Amino acid sequence: MNFTLKIWRQENSKAKGRFKTYKIENISPDCSFLEMLDILNEKLIHDKIELPVDPVAFDHDCREGICGMCSLYINGHPHGPEQGTTVCQVHMRKFQDGDTIVIEPWRAKAFPIIKDLMVDRSAFDKIIQEGGYISASTGGVPDANSILVSKEYADMAMDAAACIGCGACVAACKNASAMLFVAAKVSQFALLPQGHPEAKRRVQAMVSKMDELGFGSCTNTYACEAECPKNISVEHIARMNREFLKSKLTHAEKKRIGGFG
Amino acid sequence: MTQLNAKIPQGSLQEKWTNYKANQKLVNPANKRKFEIIVVGTGLAGASAASALGELGFNVKVFCIQDSPRRAHSISAQGGINAAKNYPNDGDSIWRLFYDTIKGGDFRSREANVYRLAEVSNNIIDQCVAQGVPFARDYAGYLDNRSFGGAQVSRTFYARGQTGQQLLLGAYGALSKEIKRGSVKMYTRHEMLDLVIVDGIARGIITRDTITGKIERFAAHAVIIATGGYGNVYFLSTNALNCNASAIWNCYKKGAFFANPAFVQIHPTCIPVHGDYQSKLTLMSESLRNDGRIWVPKKKEDVEAIRSKKLRAVDIPENDRDYFLERRYPAFGNLVPRDVASRAAKERCDAGYGIGPTGLAVYLDFSESIRRLGRDVIESRYGNLFQMYEKIVDENPYENPMMIFPAVHYTMGGLWVDYELQSTVPGLFVAGEANFSDHGANRLGASALMQGLADGYFILPYTLQNYLADQIGVQKFETDLPEFELAEKETIEKLQRLLAIQGKYSVATLHKKLGKIMWENVGMARDEARLKQAIEAIRSLKQEFWKEVYVPGSLTGVNDELLKANRLADYLELAELIAHDALLRNESCGCHFRVEYQSEDGEALRNDEEYKYVSCWEYQGEGVEPQLHKEPLEYEFVELKSRNYKV
Structure with missing residues (x-):
């Protein structure tokens, strides 16, 4: 198969970017999208078509759809046209021979471009650090089967926990909102008894960090759900909103001074 | 010469870890604050070690190569994590998990380490549940289990086909x-390029920031390496593309012994290779062997008809199918350990019964389970794996059996460590797949997650204190010491040398060549002649690399090709050590199958008289043959037997 690729090239975070066009030929339909980019980079390196040689920079790692590292915006869709799939799992058979394919990085204020197609998603880590966990220190926890979780709730928690933190939801959203990402984590712990003691603090801290980092607000377009490679449902956003409201109505953490010392 | 001392505590097997903890030295809270610890890697072992040590009050610096610690390759582990809970009441115990692991490793691992692993396995499950890991549950709300290879009990806890992801997100x-x-400071997109040793003790590391290209120095009282395995030496493996051996290899070159490098696990159920553009291989979880049956046609004419697409798998009647694992190993059937299953698949393909366009594949068939349990049950158990298969192969595995073939997956070998997980360099600790400690010559399924978390949550927080207790009063190190300066200078010089070659081949071209040499000669079947040939071929490829590699760009800024070239330079040296170790081990054990040493029915033939030891390699300098040290393996508590999965 032959393709024309229009790829966003940008030297570094401060430089001005632009599209560059590349022709690529004889690609097997069984080749994955990232392998097709590997072939392009090999061509740039071997044939030295343009000087200085500068392969296209893109993030990738596991190439089996789970690490969340790959992040390409293809023909107007995060992770490309195929639903429920990360770009590393998209194969060229999903395109037509002769297609022109436009490849861009995630675009969001909170995800600055590093080089070409690589972006900085450390904002996601910062949100998790605010409370996207259960503060169980190592050791001193009860036997695993002493905490019962109904299968229904365990399954729903797992649906939320399947989020790979790739940022497609943000890239898909016209407001660059991170609601689906944050909601997936809040919802996972709201559905599990282990998560309840910290529930109020968690949702408030994570939401306020999200706002602080420059993510936009949610206007219920559901683009995030449509583009999520793991099919995370917007139901989790609804659950997070309930959690948030509940916490605002009932949560008043008092500072207490002193102790038993 | 360094004397190897595994520092195994006194007492019966059941008492050793208890005795160790009762007698070890501790560091009080006020002193903990004065210690700095470096952890390299944020997979299960690294993330769990860093968090547990941070909780204790140490100052921890953690490094990872990806943009976030959550991306480490532990995330890709699919099937599950073992523990000796015996929740299903099916006869499991700490002893049985210990014994299965020792036997699965073909009696080439340390009894004391493996027993401790089995002992702490239950704590891991408790910890993960407390963290909110959404393990699979039954309708009453209790935890569910499934079985894995090499065991006759169901002891594997799982979260759909994404257990590694969920455990890693917990950590x-x-x-x-x-x-x-x-308590913990995180450095993402930092690749460790060298270890710094001051007065014989590990005191820091040199890293490169993969965005800016900046080379940096970091100092600490102790260094923990948790950077995973070296399967990518083979180019094609189930590892993520950025998994690499440079951290452990540089530790080796600074004096840490490398143990059992030849022990490389080849996993039986992976999606077969389909083109030379391919960048990696994808695993299909071992858990699939719970409900999938492995077979090839019995008749050569059926094989031909399938390859030429005149017949489909479903057209082959039951009687004309050879369920070769069930035939050869009636007691364990499709759930034999990985090395056994891989070799059996290779044997059928070598004999001309392989299916698929290349003849290098066998079937993994779910039709019987779908008939018995219904498609919904199979979908709920393995849905995401079936979906992944369909995306890659473009065939529906609910209707046609999957095609699978073995691929490089995990490395049992790694840096040598004693019972405290300390390497031969004082102050240098190694955890998870990066060390050699627990899996002998073959790792059982669902045991890598167990070991990574055991090392990080429950072992290092103890043993590291025992080490640091003797360091109280040692001031924080400054990175302007001459040792740091020299290590940094050497690191930069190596990178500059790579950039200066300006040859004609890309890194990937040469890496593929190395992969081919390794897969063909140091893979599932090894023999003296081919291993010698491989060593020659690796040496000449290494020369070619240093003359002909082309690395564009410069030291500064994003430069993936430079990173890859640096990793390949290390792989080329490690590859030779793997082949060398395989050549010297004149026996077959676990994954290490030397064609010369097999029984009449093709089973691995161990030689306990001469090879019941861990081979530990000491670096002797560029171009000099490394020195072999042997750590003898004593079996005080189990009887050495030849592995039998037939009855």
């Missing part, structure tokens, strides 16, 4: 909690 959560608290 990542714990790590994030400590980052927020300020």
